[in-house]
Amino acid sequence: MSLLEIRGVTKSFRGIRALRGVDISVEEGEILGIIGANGAGKTTLFNCITGAFAPDSGAVTLDGADITGAKTHVLARAGFVRTFQLMRPFGTMTTLENITVAVQSRGVRTEHAAREEAEELLIRTGLERWMGSTSASLPTAVQKRLELTRALALKPRVLLLDEVLAGLVPSERAPVLDLLEELRREEGVTLLFIEHIMAAVRQLSDRVVMMDQGAVLAEGAVDDVLADPRVIAAYLGKEYGDAA
Numbered sequence: 558m559s560l561l562e563i564r565g566v567t568k569s570f571r572g573i574r575a576l577r578g579v580d581i582s583v584e585e586g587e588i589l590g591i592i593g594a595n596g597a598g599k600t601t602l603f604n605c606i607t608g609a610f611a612p613d614s615g616a617v618t619l620d621g622a623d624i625t626g627a628k629t630h631v632l633a634r635a636g637f638v639r640t641f642q643l644m645r646p647f648g649t650m651t652t653l654e655n656i657t658v659a660v661q662s663r664g665v666r667t668e669h670a671a672r673e674e675a676e677e678l679l680i681r682t683g684l685e686r687w688m689g690s691t692s693a694s695l696p697t698a699v700q701k702r703l704e705l706t707r708a709l710a711l712k713p714r715v716l717l718l719d720e721v722l723a724g725l726v727p728s729e730r731a732p733v734l735d736l737l738e739e740l741r742r743e744e745g746v747t748l749l750f751i752e753h754i755m756a757a758v759r760q761l762s763d764r765v766v767m768m769d770q771g772a773v774l775a776e777g778a779v780d781d782v783l784a785d786p787r788v789i790a791a792y793l794g795k796e797y798g799d800a801a
């Protein structure tokens with residue numbers, strides 16, 4: 558049994574079939590890259606896994622337990638943490654306050670202990686010089702690292718990243734990728750990430766799923782999927798120039 562199993566998941570929005578029977582299994586500790594053109598259904602899949610939407614049909618299981626349509630807070634307790642394409646830190650709070658709140662949300666801790674842990678995390682993710690800055694004032698690249706630090710503070714079992722590298726220039730991507738590699742090495746976190754930057758998909762993925770028009774078109778080892786003529790025709794042929 559895989560850690561996370563998505564079976565026959567469908568979801569429509571007023572006649573638009575965003576997901577048409579998606580089957581994906583994810584092993585514990587695996588890093589799964591999810592690629593596909595705009596509108597392929599990637600974000601809707603995340604929404605169906607993390608409880609933002611209930612699927613119309615199909616099932617999602619975690620460790621064999623049915624979590625289909627469970628509420629976001631129940632899934633958060635089960636260890637699902639998600640980042641969004643548009644980041645959502647509390648803009649008027651400082652970086653340190655944001656991470657302290659995330660640490661506290663894991664359970665009852667004294668404010669002092671939570672703050673200490675938050676400081677350690679911010680040092681680890683290279684954000685110590687921004688500890689006192691309000692989150693809204695940070696440059697995009699730093700906000701992305703803050704979003705990842707917040708995810709780390711929640712100690713995820715399954716982490717879902719939605720285009721965490723979007724809007725970053727290549728030199729800004731490297732520290733984010735290093736952080737994700739470290740997460741894999743040191744925390745053994747199971748990671749599902751949606752990404753258009755193919756260099757990052759190649760670097761991080763143990764396996765890749767390519768979605769097209771609400772369905773899985775190809776899946777397997779990263780080199781095989783990226784060389785698959787159907788993937789090139791449906792996605793890479795159009796976008797690889799920009800994405801690579």
Ligand SMILES: Nc1ncnc2c1ncn2[C@@H]1O[C@H](COP(=O)(O)OP(=O)(O)OP(=O)(O)O)[C@@H](O)[C@H]1O
Nearest residue numbers: 570573574575593594595596597598599600601602
């Ligand atoms: N809340 C919603 N209401 C209506 N339609 C939606 C909603 N969410 C997604 N859709 C539609 O479902 C389809 C799949 O969208 P989705 O955002 O999942 O694609 P995506 O692969 O994540 O694309 P992108 O790479 O642009 O983020 C699209 O046609 C989209 O317009």
